[in-house]
Amino acid sequence: MSALTDLLAEWMPHQRWFGGKGREWSSVTEDGFFLDESTPAVSVHRVRVTYTDDVTETYLVPLSWRATADDDLAHAYVGAVGDNHAYDGMRDREATVPWLTHLVAASTVGPMHFHPAGVAYIPEGVPGDVISGEQSNTSLVYGETAIMKLFRRLEPGLNPDVEVHDALRTTDNPHIAPLLGHVEVDDADGATSTVAFLQAFVPNASDGWRLATSSVRDLYAEADLHADEVGGDFAGEAARLGEATASVHRDLAAVLPTATVGPEWYAELATQLTARLDAALGIVPDLAEHADGLRALYADVGRLTDPTTVQRVHGDLHLGQVLRTTTGWIVLDFEGEPARSLAARREPDSPLRDVAGMLRSFDYAARHMLVEQPGDPQLAYRAQEWAERNRTAFCAGYAGASGTDPATSPLLRAFEADKAVYECVYEARNRPHWLMIPLASLARSAAS
Known part of the structure; x- marks a missing residue:
């Protein structure tokens, strides 16, 4: 391997967006090209990681290059190759400018193609600031005008985030931020993958997860009040979020x-549900005690016969994917569940998968503080009360806007269980101390 390949192989496993944590590698290769050759120079690399099970994943890694080390960029340092110092190109503000410059110009740079949507202003010459806390991708905010998401794991085909936002442009749905453009890259076989996606930034908005968890903290602080009596009650917002979800669907x-x-x-x-469970059992042994009940639940789904409608859905809906503005809720990130293949994420599905994802998110919001205090029965009771109240409110809001009550569908429980199984795998690999949350959910489901 080259010096750069060695460097990236050492650096990538420590990045939050890298999805191969805990898996054994058999090989790694990379190829790259320069996006900009000024100072700092910006290069873009496709790093192909092959695991011992013969599965290969390709990750996109932009780098910035400087002739001398920059102490102000120590947090973004990747390493040295010869006399040149490499930095994470998404965390070096100067290195983020060329992305929008090329998008405005509809450039083609090497194998990369920039496609402006042509519907709104794109800020040119403005640096981007990375958003902290993201998981599978990296997003940059350019001023108060635009936000660019860089898709770290590449797959051939149009990313659903671009496809869905482009389709929804004609609806003027108030719960969507407009598409401004996207970027694609060709591989050696002639296939094209979506690299990045630019949309209008929503200023002065509050993240749904933070609003919900603030409500939970308010409840925990009031030992003698119920969830509907606390000043920070979230149920009204949960109902409006249900209405927004139904509108998007x-x-x-x-x-x-x-x-x-x-x-x-x-x-x-x-x-499919059973296969996902079987795969998860090899990663999370604690799932074994719930396996028989889950298989029985999935078998019941397999025996259903009533016709139902499937359509394009969000695919990974949770409180971290929505923003509350002064006028209502905005739904973000239509790329779907990152662990599923791109083809699977683009297939029509039941809208109940999105409902289940949000219901699981309410459960997480209610119980995340219990991770540090798992033995407190009073807090556990209050968490359950908050979760039930807001889950009910969300379903009521959805039912009011759609005319269909999701809580009555036999599919909903199976989709919730499947999401909890996915969460178990994620937590086992990334936050083992949070594994108790989805495992406890599966235990409650089995008991009911």
């Missing part, structure tokens, strides 16, 4: 394909 069904499915779809869904 309605417009998605209007502009993208839908289908009516029956017994064969249910049978295939049950097979």
